[in-house]
Amino acid sequence: xxxxxxxxxxxxxxxxxxxxxxxxxxxxxxxxxxxxxxxxxxxxxxxxxxxxxxxxxxxxxxxxxxxxxxxxxxxxxxxxxxxxxxxxxxxxxxxxxxxxxxxxxxxxxxxxxxxxxxxxxxxxxxxxxxxxxxxxxxxxxxxxxxxxxxxxxxxxxxxxxxxxxxxxxxxxxxxxxxxxxxxxxxxxxxxxxxxxxxxxxxxxxxxxxxxxxxxxxxxxxxxxxxxxxxxxxxxxxxxxxxxxxxxxxxxxxxxxxxxxxxxxxxxxxxxxxxxxxxxxxxxxxxxxxxxxxxxxxxxxxxxxxxxxxxxxxxxxxxxxxxxxxxxxxxxxxxxxxxxxxxxxxxxxxxxxxxxxxxxxxxxxxxxxxxxxxxxxxxxxxxxxxxxxxxxxxxxxxxxxxxxxxxxxxxxxxxxxxxxxxxxxx
Ligand code: AMP
Numbered sequence: 090x091x092x093x094x095x096x097x098x099x100x101x102x103x104x105x106x107x108x109x110x111x112x113x114x115x116x117x118x119x120x121x122x123x124x125x126x127x128x129x130x131x132x133x134x135x136x137x138x139x140x141x142x143x144x145x146x147x148x149x150x151x152x153x154x155x156x157x158x159x160x161x162x163x164x165x166x167x168x169x170x171x172x173x174x175x176x177x178x179x180x181x182x183x184x185x186x187x188x189x190x191x192x193x194x195x196x197x198x199x200x201x202x203x204x205x206x207x208x209x210x211x212x213x214x215x216x217x218x219x220x221x222x223x224x225x226x227x228x229x230x231x232x233x234x235x236x237x238x239x240x241x242x243x244x245x246x247x248x249x250x251x252x253x254x255x256x257x258x259x260x261x262x263x264x265x266x267x268x269x270x271x272x273x274x275x276x277x278x279x280x281x282x283x284x285x286x287x288x289x290x291x292x293x294x295x296x297x298x299x300x301x302x303x304x305x306x307x308x309x310x311x312x313x314x315x316x317x318x319x320x321x322x323x324x325x326x327x328x329x330x331x332x333x334x335x336x337x338x339x340x341x342x343x344x345x346x347x348x349x350x351x352x353x354x355x356x357x358x359x360x361x362x363x364x365x366x367x368x369x370x371x372x373x374x375x376x377x378x379x380x381x382x383x384x385x386x387x388x389x390x391x392x393x394x395x396x397x398x399x400x401x402x403x404x405x406x407x408x409x410x411x412x413x414x415x416x417x418x419x420x421x422x423x424x425x426x427x428x429x430x431x432x433x434x435x436x437x438x439x440x441x442x443x444x445x446x447x448x449x450x451x452x453x454x455x456x457x458x459x460x461x462x463x464x465x466x467x468x469x470x471x472x473x474x475x476x477x478x479x480x481x482x483x484x485x486x487x488x489x490x491x492x493x494x495x496x497x498x499x500x501x502x503x504x505x506x507x508x509x510x511x512x513x514x
Pocket of ligand 1: 114115116117118119122140141142143144145146147424
């Protein structure tokens, strides 16, 4: 590794970005950031073999923001200057949040578009033109078809999670989108795996790219002691309180899938005199800040968070991560548990799994390439849950892909693909 750039201050980033990095709490660039940012700042194309969890979002977001801020081009109505194409709505929102966070001291405009929701607000968001557009393929094409948006002036194009895109049947959409882009542009291509069809797609898109490959996420995961607890949904609160009787659970993050769930869990803990705070998107910035401060200082022992709210939080010495609800995106699991093994420290992650969540666990085990050991010694262990039938994969996928597809006009085709996939497994 190149020691000369092991500090952010040594990468040639402009002051407003350095300030945002400091405010986010990052001190050192991750390997992919060290390797990619200098080349991207020079305008090179990039082929990145990297999974989520490696810091890849900042690796592309920071240099993109810098180039857009420097370029100083005027925005034109309905035009995007950069496009990040990503397979799912959840990832799109996460990337959008990252851009807003890293770009908070710049005067740039960001928008995110994805399917599964009304398009009015999205049309409005791109009407005046945007510097950064994050999109899932279906909705993007819908908006272009309706002339609400054009990619004619695009300067930078990022294809994120290419392997997952192809897996989800987006190849034709991607080709269509690429065909609309101007010849002169910078291209970034990210994929966790590089089978032949992905490599071919990359070759067709990139010009003389720098190739960057970083250690798969599983190496971080290996440092974490993980366990799985099968439990009826109605007993999860009891199980949580049981675990928290152990003083070793000193500084704990509890993850839920929804904001509502986060509130409920936190209120329940408070009722049982366990100090806790919830953070999620519905809380004001001030309330989130206070909750984080209380947690950081140790005044509050348990932080209950949703995935999105927890992004960008950098708190050391977290003793345990508890997945009160299992995430439906496997990468979120990796993100979540990674909170407890910062800077090479060992951590402990416990996952509460009810009958409906078993399909999610199977996906997660594929991504981390290892089974999660089941703890049957805990008092709320449920054999019924352990032996319950797996929910159909199609149903789980549908939940994940909620935003991946386009509007209704495109839904039929993609819906068909989903159920075929669902049926096979
Ligand atoms: P990503 O692979 O982009 O999804 O990022 C994974 C996680 O690492 C996110 O929670 C980021 O907030 C966090 N992260 C990214 N860059 C850094 C850094 N340089 N130092 C510490 N955390 C980081």
